[in-house]
Amino acid sequence: MNIGIMGTGYVGLVHGAVLSSYGFNVTCMDVDEHKIKQLAAGISPIYEPGLEQLIQRGIESGTLSFTSNAQQVVQTSDVIFIAVGTPSKKDGSADLSYVRSVVQTISNHLNGYKVVVCKSTLPIGSSSRIAEQLNGALQASGASFRVDVASNPEFLRQGQAVSDALSPSRIVIGTNSDAAKQMLQRIYATQIERKVPVLYTNAETAEMVKYAANSFLAVKISFINELALLAEKVGANIDDIAEGMGLDSRISPHFLQAGPGYGGSCFPKDTEAVVDIGKRNGEDLLVVQAAIQANKKQKQKMITKIASRLSFNGKLRGRTVAVWGLSFKPDTDDIRDAPSRDIIQGLVDLGATVKVYCPQGMRQARRLWSELNGAIHYCDSEAESAANADAIVLMTEWAQFRNVDLAAIASNMRGNRAMFDLRNMFAMNTDVQQLFSYYGVGTYSEPKVYSLQEAK
Missing domain, CATH: 3.40.50.720 (NAD(P)-binding Rossmann-like Domain)
Incomplete structure (x- = not known):
C-alpha cells in the first residue's frame, strides 16, 4: 500500500x-x-x-x-x-x-x-x-x-x-x-x-472526541492550578492534595501536577476552537471557558509571585532572572503557546534582565520569538544563565536539571538567591531548599531569606 x-x-x-x-x-x-x-x-x-x-x-x-x-x-x-x-x-x-x-x-x-x-x-x-x-x-x-x-x-x-x-x-x-x-x-x-x-x-463524533479529550485535560490542569493558588494561602500542600485526589480511581493522578499553566500546540488552540464551535452552535461551553481564563490567570499569578519577592517598588529593574526551560514540556523543542513566553514577557515588561537556557527549545525560540529576542539573553548552560542572577525560574521539568550542581550554581548567584520552582521539581528536596530562597507552586513555606552579607 x-x-x-x-x-x-x-x-x-x-x-x-x-x-x-x-x-x-x-x-x-x-x-x-x-x-x-x-x-x-x-x-x-x-x-x-x-x-x-x-x-x-x-x-x-x-x-x-x-x-x-x-x-x-x-x-x-x-x-x-x-x-x-x-x-x-x-x-x-x-x-x-x-x-x-x-x-x-x-x-x-x-x-x-x-x-x-x-x-x-x-x-x-x-x-x-x-x-x-x-x-x-x-x-x-x-x-x-x-x-x-x-x-x-x-x-x-x-x-x-x-x-x-x-x-x-x-x-x-x-x-x-x-x-x-x-x-x-x-x-x-x-x-x-x-x-x-x-x-x-462517524466523522463528526471522531472529530469531537479529539476536542473533548484535550478540553477535559485542560480543565483538569486549570482546576489543580487554581487549587494550588488557594493552598498557598491556607497553608496546604498541593502535591499532597493531588496525591489524595489521584488515589480515587474515578479521578486518577494524571494531569494533576500544579504548574505555571498549560501550553503547547494542542490545549490552547483546541480549547479556544471548541468554545468557538459551541458558540456557533448556540451552546456556551462554560467549563472550558473557565479553564481558559484560569490558565491566563495562572501565568499572571506566576509573574506576580516572582515580582513580589524580587521587585523594587513593583519593578524589576536591576534584577537578573535566569529562566530554565522554554519548551512547554520536557523532551520536546515545541515552544508554541508555552507559558514561558508569557512569563518571560511579563518579567521583561517589569524591567528585569532575563537570561534563558533550555536543552532543546532555544533554536525554536530564536526562530519564533522575533519580537522578544532583543530583550533576552540565550545561554549555553544552566550555570551560565544563573551567573550573577538574583533568581532562577524553573519553567520546564527537564530531567537534566536534577543533575546540575546546584551548590555551585547558588555560589555564583547574588542577593537572596531565589528559586521559583514552577514545576515543584525540588519541592521534597530539603538540600536544595537550603541553598535558595525557595518558592514552589501550591506549597506554603517561609523561605529562608539571606542577608546581603550571607549572599557574598
Whole structure:
C-alpha cells in the first residue's frame, strides 16, 4: 500500500515515519523545500526522542521518502493523510487555510479512487465538508470514480510521540464508508492485533472526541492550578492534595501536577476552537471557558509571585532572572503557546534582565520569538544563565536539571538567591531548599531569606 502524508510537522512526520517502519511505502510532502532537503538527508527539523533514527531507518529501507511534489503524492498514493496545522485565529476559531490549500491540491490531482484521512484536528463537520468538496469537483469534471474521507484524530504526546504512535492508547476511526474503514484497518493492523482499543464511529463524533479529550485535560490542569493558588494561602500542600485526589480511581493522578499553566500546540488552540464551535452552535461551553481564563490567570499569578519577592517598588529593574526551560514540556523543542513566553514577557515588561537556557527549545525560540529576542539573553548552560542572577525560574521539568550542581550554581548567584520552582521539581528536596530562597507552586513555606552579607 502506498501512503501519502500531506504535512511534515509533529503529527505528519511522526505518523509517516512510524507507518514506514511497518513496511508501508510512505511519501511525506511539504511545501518547505529546505525542510524536505533536510528530511531527505535523514535530519529531523524537530526534536522528538527516537524520531530521527526512525526517519533514517525508513530512508535506508526504501519505505520512506520526502518530496515537495504534491501531484506525485496524490496520484501515487492509495491513502492520503492530511496532517497540516490548524492554528488559532485571533477570535479563537481554527485557521483552516492550510487544510483548504491541501484539499484543493488533492482535488486538482485526483486520478482514481483514494481514501483521504483527516489527521489534523478539525472543527466538527469538516471531514464531511471535505468529502462534499472533493466528490463535488469529481462529479463536475465527469470523473467515473469517487473518494472516501475519514476522520482519524491523533493522540500523540510530544516528547513521547514515537512511542505513542507505535503503541497508541486508542484508535478512533470516523467514517460511514466500509471501504475506508477496511483500508484503515489494514494500516492499523499491527496495533489492532495487539488489542489496542478501536472506536468506529462517524466523522463528526471522531472529530469531537479529539476536542473533548484535550478540553477535559485542560480543565483538569486549570482546576489543580487554581487549587494550588488557594493552598498557598491556607497553608496546604498541593502535591499532597493531588496525591489524595489521584488515589480515587474515578479521578486518577494524571494531569494533576500544579504548574505555571498549560501550553503547547494542542490545549490552547483546541480549547479556544471548541468554545468557538459551541458558540456557533448556540451552546456556551462554560467549563472550558473557565479553564481558559484560569490558565491566563495562572501565568499572571506566576509573574506576580516572582515580582513580589524580587521587585523594587513593583519593578524589576536591576534584577537578573535566569529562566530554565522554554519548551512547554520536557523532551520536546515545541515552544508554541508555552507559558514561558508569557512569563518571560511579563518579567521583561517589569524591567528585569532575563537570561534563558533550555536543552532543546532555544533554536525554536530564536526562530519564533522575533519580537522578544532583543530583550533576552540565550545561554549555553544552566550555570551560565544563573551567573550573577538574583533568581532562577524553573519553567520546564527537564530531567537534566536534577543533575546540575546546584551548590555551585547558588555560589555564583547574588542577593537572596531565589528559586521559583514552577514545576515543584525540588519541592521534597530539603538540600536544595537550603541553598535558595525557595518558592514552589501550591506549597506554603517561609523561605529562608539571606542577608546581603550571607549572599557574598
